[in-house]
Amino acid sequence: MAQPSIFDQILDPASRANPYPLYAELRKTPVARQDDGAYVVSTYDEIVALLHDPRVSSDPRKRPDVAGETPAPEEGPPGIPPDFIRLDPPQHDQLRELATRPFGPPSSPGRVEGMRSWLAEVTHGLIDNFAGKHRVDIVDDFAYPLPVTAICRLLGVPLEDQPRFHHWADAFVATMDPSTGTFAERQRKRNHVQAELGEYMDGLADAHVRQPGDDLISGLLTDTGPHGPMSRKDILSTASLLLVAGHETTVNLIANGVLTLLRHPDVLDRLRREPDLITPLVEELLRYEPPVQMLSNRATVADIDIAGTTIPQGSPLVLMLAAGSRDSHRFADPDRFDPDRTDNQHFGFGGGIHYCYGAPLARVEAQVALPALAHRLVNPRLVADPPPYRPNPTLRGPRHLLVELDTLAPATEQEQAAPGERLTR
Numbered sequence: 001m002a003q004p005s006i007f008d009q010i011l012d013p014a015s016r017a018n019p020y021p022l023y024a025e026l027r028k029t030p031v032a033r034q035d036d037g038a039y040v041v042s043t044y045d046e047i048v049a050l051l052h053d054p055r056v057s058s059d060p061r062k063r064p065d066v067a068g069e070t071p072a073p074e075e076g077p078p079g080i081p082p083d084f085i086r087l088d089p090p091q092h093d094q095l096r097e098l099a100t101r102p103f104g105p106p107s108s109p110g111r112v113e114g115m116r117s118w119l120a121e122v123t124h125g126l127i128d129n130f131a132g133k134h135r136v137d138i139v140d141d142f143a144y145p146l147p148v149t150a151i152c153r154l155l156g157v158p159l160e161d162q163p164r165f166h167h168w169a170d171a172f173v174a175t176m177d178p179s180t181g182t183f184a185e186r187q188r189k190r191n192h193v194q195a196e197l198g199e200y201m202d203g204l205a206d207a208h209v210r211q212p213g214d215d216l217i218s219g220l221l222t223d224t225g226p227h228g229p230m231s232r233k234d235i236l237s238t239a240s241l242l243l244v245a246g247h248e249t250t251v252n253l254i255a256n257g258v259l260t261l262l263r264h265p266d267v268l269d270r271l272r273r274e275p276d277l278i279t280p281l282v283e284e285l286l287r288y289e290p291p292v293q294m295l296s297n298r299a300t301v302a303d304i305d306i307a308g309t310t311i312p313q314g315s316p317l318v319l320m321l322a323a324g325s326r327d328s329h330r331f332a333d334p335d336r337f338d339p340d341r342t343d344n345q346h347f348g349f350g351g352g353i354h355y356c357y358g359a360p361l362a363r364v365e366a367q368v369a370l371p372a373l374a375h376r377l378v379n380p381r382l383v384a385d386p387p388p389y390r391p392n393p394t395l396r397g398p399r400h401l402l403v404e405l406d407t408l409a410p411a412t413e414q415e416q417a418a419p420g421e422r423l424t425r
């Protein structure tokens with residue numbers, strides 16, 4: 001039997017706890033053709049180049065194996081058009097611009113920063129729920145409910161609907177695992193999930209039309225900007241994308257963060273003493289243990305010459321972001337977790353026109369969550385190292401992260417506590 005390729009070994013769940021030695025192997029061939037015709041790209045400069053190359057498409061309808069299978073916007077119940085992560089310019093740019101108006105600068109500059117104190121309240125409420133326990137699961141009891149509460153609040157999605165959309169979010173995330181089927185099969189599943197989620201969002205949009213609030217869905221519905229409001233159908237796909245994109249990614253950033261801090265007690269100690277360390281620390285986490293390890297949603301729409309290889313038109317691409325962020329030609333001592341690192345242009349949030357829309361929110365969530373845990377968990381210890389991982393090689397993170405603690409320190413006066421939200425996964 002043929003030896004599995006390095007990429008196949010990376011997809012194997014057995015590699016999930018530590019894929020980094022395999023990434024180092026992969027970087028020896030910066031652009032590696034796979035048996036199925038896909039090209040896996042693993043070095044920093046080549047990934048940057050392809051993230052910014054207009055000959056690289058994110059639109060699945062332009063791939064030979066999917067063409068004709070994705071319903072056009074006007075087809076298929078309930079006619080949910082592709083969200084902007086799956087569109088190329090100019091449609092991508094138009095929708096992203098409209099989606100940014102109620103979320104960030106220049107139209108809504110204070111939106112995310114304005115959530116910081118509310119996020120701190122939710123954070124401390126969740127930590128208060130640990131009272132009396134000597135063992136907690138950082139994933140289920142903290143890293144999951146915090147971002148889900150945040151994205152629901154931002155979008156105007158009722159938190160009590162969480163059991164309804166949770167399985168859609170899970171199904172959506174599963175379609176990002178290249179080991180679960182061909183790209184075309186995964187796109188079909190994704191369309192199906194998006195249709196169900198879109199139907200749910202449709203009902204919600206009706207409610208927001210009747211009673212607009214200070215949330216993103218209301219903002220999109222009532223926008224009076226120069227280009228008018230986003231169309232109703234595009235709002236449904238955009239809101240569905242944001243709900244899902246704001247889920248598993250930030251969960252993993254927080255869980256990976258706690259794991260990394262417990263593996264580096266010197267840094268944990270510093271964080272307790274030096275609050276400003278959190279900003280570079282979160283950036284280093286995004287480089288060192290990124291929640292999104294690869295992008296397998298790209299294909300070439302023309303021949304591309306790169307690193308001595310010609311990638312033919314119509315080839316699927318896999319951009320190994322996590323491998324690029326540990327490329328020694330770009331980062332000194334890349335396997336070292338070093339929050340003092342400067343010039344840290346990691347791929348944690350991707351790059352180019354699809355650079356993560358939610359990055360400001362994800363950053364603030366991690367910047368609030370990690371110092372709060374560092375202060376309040378007294379003598380935290382990992383129960384298992386490595387912890388059990390989810391099988392998904394794209395969105396990589398622990399399934400559970402059990403931590404033992406002696407006791408809980410009270411929140412300081414500034415750290416106002418509110419009742420924590422309890423969510424079940």
Ligand code: HEM
Pocket residue numbers: 058084085086096151241242245246247249250253290291292295297347348349350351353354355356357358359361362
């Ligand atoms: C730590 C948390 C997060 C990480 C690591 C992350 C990572 C990423 C990455 C790598 C991309 C690029 C995808 C591509 O190029 O195809 C991306 C895009 C995106 N992210 Fe995030 N993300 C996070 C949180 C969020 C949150 C909280 C939201 C929503 C509020 C969000 C919304 C989006 C959207 C809408 C896109 C598509 C942007 C576009 O196509 O222009 N993300 N994210």
